[in-house]
Amino acid sequence: MNIKTTITLILLFAAKTCLAQDLPKITPPSPEATALAKFTEIPVSHYTGVPSISIPIHTIQQNGISIPISLNYHSRGIKVGEIAPRYGLGWALQYGGSISRQTRGGTDESQYGYLNNNYDMDFFTDANKRGDVQDTYTFNQEYDFTPDLFHFNANGIGGKFIIDKTDGEVLVQGFDDIDITYLNQSVGNFNGIQSFTITDKHGNKFYFGVSKNGIRTARNYDKPIRSSHIPMGGGRQDFGFSGENYFNSWQLMEIETTYGHMIEFHYGSEEISRTFRHSYDKLENNVPVHHSLELEIHQFQLSEIRFNKGKLMFQSGAERDDLQDSHMLDKISLYDKQDNLIKSYELDYIYTTSIVDNNVHDFLEAQEPRANKRLFLNSIQETAPNLEQLPPYLFEYSTEQLPNRFSTSQDLWGYFNGKNNGQHLTFFDYGNVNIDRTVDVVKSEAGLLKKITYPTNGSSAFVYEDNIALTPLEFGQLVFQNVNPLIKKGVALSQISYSQYYNTNTNEYVHPFTIGPGIVGAISSFVRFNSPDQCSSSEFIQGCKFRVYVQGNGTAFELFIGKNDNHFNLAPGNYELIVEPRGTHDPLDPENDGFAVYLDWFEEADNSDDVVYGGGKRVKRILMDDAHGTIQTKEYEYLDLFGRSTGRIFGLPNFYSISDYSVGQFTILDAFGAVPGSPLGTPQGNSVGYSKVTEYYGSITANSGKTEYEFSVIPDAGKYYEFPYPLPTDNEWLRGKILKTEMFRKDPLDYTLLQKTENTYLYGDILANYPLPPPVFNPGSYSTYCNNDSNPGYSKNQRRYHLPLIQFINPGDITCQNGGNLAYDTYYLTGGTLDLGRSVATSYFDNGRELTTTKDYFYNYDDHYQLGSTQTRDSEGLTRMTKMYYWTDVNDTELGNRHRYSDIVKQENFLDKNDDGIFQPSELIGKQETDYRLWTNANNQYLPEYIKAQKGSGPLENRIIYHDYDDYGNPLQVSKPNGQNISYIWGYNNQYPVAKIENANRTEIDALSGFGTDFDSGTGGLTSIQENRLRSDLPKAIITTYSYSPLIGLKSVTNPMEDSTKYSYDQFNRLKQVKDRNDKVISEYTHKYKN
Structure with a gap:
């Protein structure tokens, strides 16, 4: 973007209301929480250009819940101010969930924070209330009108939420059948939110911050020690802190499954006694002034996960060179319930050391010498219990070296650009320093993962390029400093x-x-x-x-x-x-x-008025080498039919304080202050997305075909790009939805379309695809009021919410010359329902034939957010409907009390035989129902008793009958109507079936000598005596028995003829041999690695 004119203004700060020129202070959470939240802010998707990069560790399976444990890498880029988590820059440990807070202004729970101050909805209709708010605001610098933003993840269910001060309820941006509650109270030295509980649609409960019994706690917080105010030329002033501490992230403590059993997460405390945060730099009285904060970081690091089959241990290593009192993750070990080691992963690290230059403030360089070190994950190596090791995962990173964490060599978005910008992070020239905040296409790749070599010696290599995008139409009258290379x-x-x-x-x-x-x-x-x-x-x-x-x-x-x-x-x-x-x-x-x-x-490099190099990188090419001479390539293109970028810019750069001045038709922004580049350090985390991405199977010039994806790119709403720059109405949750997918085959001269899918979405019950913010989520009245009443439209229902917020503006604003000190702007935060409404799939054949299927999706938002019904119309003109019923539809309050919204209680299938669009009872072609029962003998679990089915107009009949369960929700006896009973015995802590007995009920089994009521085999399998007793004392039964190596696999199966099949594993728990009862090898597996 070009700037033809530069205008320099001197700000005069005469009153508190003038401070509206300072953007809301954004404070990110701890490094560990920030690493996880990046995946919510900038999701892995073709839409963002961020590929999926993951190293699996283990998957916990317990009572119907599956929890993958993995190390995931985020490839948007490494910002200069980013502090590495304990697994290295770019990596995050996914292990079940987290909640973190991006503090916007003051903390919500503080005395004058958003939840506690005297601002509420009658501000808009009561002049006296506006006066009271203004008076309090003027004399209390910490007064905060802005709700904090919370990022959450509960085993893959993730998003953002705020707290509505009107009723104290949590407002999740994308509505779903999840429930989030919190405890806000004073405990010891800590005020504010102590804990959260999230209940998912399956009835699983996630406890964050405090365990269910209230005994264990794990919450992160920063304790400020002093802030430093250092003008260029000297005269440092230090200011101490007193007051309360508030938590910025809450660790996952427990998962209580819908069956009532616990998965526990344990942590070790890590107290970083002294570190610094470069808050911002700002022009004050025409002099650059450095602002920094000394603080203690109190955070909890995961040390153990306990589940019913064993435990995972996370062992810390040596103290880090880049962060005082912090420790890297050294080893992850998996144990079974008897504390037998199953396997472990050892993590190895490297550091880079930045080159000393003059781009770090003298104060920070002296106070935080470790900031010149950067921690990178070098390898992960699996080790067997006998200490034999597999070849490691090896990680290679860009050879471009990151600068000091406090370096001013940053582009407009906070990534490294290698420029000599002196000791002050600004957007303006000062002294003899000419500021250069342009993107450097080479330097901005510093720290990025470039290649993974797998234990098989195969590899994946990643080639990146810069995000190039168009500025929104709203920026048409906006000009800011050069950004393009x-x-x-x-x-x-x-x-x-x-x-x-x-x-x-x-x-x-x-x-x-x-x-x-x-x-x-x-x-x-x-x-x-x-x-x-x-x-x-x-x-x-x-x-x-x-x-x-x-x-x-x-x-x-x-x-x-x-x-x-x-x-x-x-x-x-x-x-x-x-x-x-x-x-x-x-x-x-x-x-x-x-x-x-x-x-x-x-x-x-690109001087088009509307084309900008956005922050960070996108994937250009992935090369997958199988180590046997075959290299598969995928290449990505982010262009439309006319060769223009399909990228869109969302959000402003890291400004701290801005002044504007009109010159003709342009608004010139002079950024008098700047915030360092760090994750979650700005109001809008994802700065760029793409409306169309083409994936080539091969290179662009030599491939076997391609898939074209089109995505929604709805811009943010509001006047966040106009003075005094309120927060945007964040529409990131509406972006990145797949609108169209087309798959092509490569022919000698052209491409042939094989399949196309077009999607249309429901925005709060309105079926449409919007290029602009949908009216249902766009209040539209982002207005300035001059001390007069307004009706900003506070709204909250089952489909949407509009939360109006205000920001006082300079009373001298031309819009309100007579408005006094009570002139204010309104802006909004919004959320609601967004679901797939229609999908049209078309297949194309070489003979010119086309087959099209249209599927419509319907919801009952007044009762729940589950899929209510679908209607599918095929190319023959036949329409079928599938209708689902949930607890709210049949008034099953017991399911409701257990928050099991996802349980389908009844399902009906119809065929519209006369094609009138009405599905009549006579057109019913099938039905299935589940009858639930409260099983008092099985820990009061509410589980199916009868599975019923109906064909056409026939009777509704029992198909499966559950006679009994154990305390873990495992079936003990099932049957078909008038059929033989099938009974199960469970073992290994009720995790695996150790016997399947057909033609016998549990009463007969429990009566056997050596058994007993609701018998299970305890921590292991059946003994030989028990197995022989089953076969000898139940002569009419058909018995199959099983034994296991817990967390490894099936050990043996003995069929009703008493023939056994045995399975053995190597030291890395990989299947090695299968033998029959005579120890004859049936099959054998050899695992070899190249070289």
């Missing part, structure tokens, strides 16, 4: 180029050149004469052997000997560099007649 241009002349540029008619050297429309800054010059006698560095003197000047485009500028940086300005256009020899001239006599003239300048 700069290309150095130049023009040169010397006597060596005599034959090319010497004009014998005019006796001059003439070199034409062009200044492009993307020029940034001034022209630098270098002039040297080998015989400089009688020549000056400031004026032309008769007797000098050469005269040098630039002319063209109505301009003439003379040059003199010497080097002159930023010497003169030239507008875009065509020019000539001219060297005029004075007197005789012999180009073959360099000693006396030699000269050299050079001009250089910078131009933007």
Whole structure:
């Protein structure tokens, strides 16, 4: 983006209301929580250009819930101010869930925080209330109108929420059948939110911060020690802190499954006694001022997960070189219930050390010497119990080295750009420093993962490119500092180029050149004469052997000997560099007649008015090498049919304090302050997304086919791009939805379309695809009020919420010249329902035939957020409907009390035989119902007793009958109507079936000698005596028995004929042999790795 004019303003801060020029202070959570929240802010998707990169560790399976444990990598890029979590930069440990807070302004629960201050909805209709709020706001700097933003994840169910001060309820941005409650009270030295409980739609409960019994706690917080205020030139002032501490993240403590059993998460406390946060830099009284914060970070690190089959241990290693008192994750070990080691993973790390330069403030460099170190995960290696090791996962990163964590060498978005910006992070020149916040396409890749080598010796390599996107239409009147990469241009002349540029008619050297429309800054010059006698560095003197000047485009500028940086300005256009020899001239006599003239300048790589290099990287190409000579390639393109970028910019850069000034039709932004680049450090985390992405199976020029994806790119709403810059109405949750997918086959001359899927979405019950914010989520009235009543439209129902917020503005604002101190702007936070409404799938065949299926989706938002019914119409014109019933539809309050919204109690299938669009009872073709029962003998669990089915107009009949369960929800006896009973015995802590007994009921089994009521085999399997007793005392039963190696696999199966099949595993728990009862090998598996 070009800037043709730069206007510098001096801010005068005379009243508290003028501080509206400071954007809301955004405080990210701890490094561990931030690493996890990045995946919510910028999801892995074709839409974001972020590929899925994951190293699986283990998956916990317990009582119907599956919890994958993995290390995941986020490839958008590493911001300069990013602190590595304990597994290295870019990585995050996914293990079941987390909740973290992005503090926006003051903490919600503080005295004048959003939840406790005297601002509420009657502010808009009561002038006295507005006066009271204004008075309190004026005399209390910490007064906060903005709710904090919470990021949450509960075993894959994730999103954002805020707390509505009107009723204290949690408002999840995307509505679903999840329930989030919190405890807000004072406990010891801590006020505010102590814990959260999330209940998912299956009835599983997730306890965050405090365990269910209230005994164990794990919550992170930062304790400020002092803030430093350091003007350029000296005069540091330190300010101490007193007051309360508030938590910024809450660890997952327990998962209580819908069957009532616990998975426990345990933590070790880690107290980082002293670190610094570069808060912001700002122009005050026309002097750059550095602001930083010294603080203690109190965080909890995962140490153990206990589940019913065993436990995972997370062992910390040595103290980190990059962060005082913090420790890296050294080893992850899996144990069974008897504390037998199953396997472990050892993690190895490397550090990089930044090069010392002058781009770090002296104060921070002295106080935080570890900030020049960066922690990277180098390898992960699996180790067997006998200490034998597999080849490791190896990780290679960009050779571009990250700078000091406090470096000012940052582009507009906070990524490394290698520029010398001095000790102050600004958007304006100061002293002798010329600020350069442009994107550097090479440097911004610093720290990124480039290659993974797997234990098989195969590999995946990642090639990245810059995010290039269009600015929103709303930014059309907005101009801010250059961001696009700069290309150095130049023009040169010397006597060596005599034959090319010497004009014998005019006796001059003439070199034409062009200044492009993307020029940034001034022209630098270098002039040297080998015989400089009688020549000056400031004026032309008769007797000098050469005269040098630039002319063209109505301009003439003379040059003199010497080097002159930023010497003169030239507008875009065509020019000539001219060297005029004075007197005789012999180009073959360099000693006396030699000269050299050079001009250089910078131009933007893309100077289109609406094209901007966004923050970080997107994936360009993935190369997958199987280590056996085959390399598969996927390449990605982010262009439309006209070759223009499909990217869109969302959100402003890291401004802290902004002034605006109108010049004609433009608004010039002077950023008088800047916030360092760190994750979750800005109101809008994801700055770019793509409306169309093409994935090639091969390279762009040589491939077997491609898939084209189109996504929603609904912009944020509100006037966040206008003074005084309120928070945007965040619509990221509406973006990235797949609108269309097309799959093509590559033919010799072109592509052939094979399949197309087009999706339309329901926005709060309205079926549409919106290029702009949907009206249901766009209140529209982002207005300025001059001390008068307003009706901003607070709304909350089953389909949406509109939460109006205010921001006082400068009373001198031209809109409210007579508004006094009570002039204010309104803006909104919104959320609601967003679901797939219609999907049209078309298949194309070589004979020209097409098959199209249209599927419509319907919901009953007044009762629940589950899929209510679908209607599918095929190419033959037949329409089928499937209707689902849940507890709210049949008034099963017991399911409701257990929050089991996802249980389908009844399902009906219809065929619209007469094609009238009405599904009548006579068109019913099938039905299935589940009858539940409260099983008091099985820990009061509410589980199915009868599964019923109906065909057509026939009777509804029992198909499966559950006679009994154990306390873990495992069936003990089932049957079909008039069929034989099938009974099960469970073992290994009720986790695996150890016997299947057909034609016997549990009463008969429990009566056997050595058994008993609701018998199970305890911590292991059946003994040989028990197995023989079953077979001898139940002669009519058909018995199959099983034994296991817990957390490894099936150990043996003995069929009703008493033939056994045995399974053995190698030291890495991989299947090695299968043998029959005579120990004859049936099959054998060998695992070999290349080299």
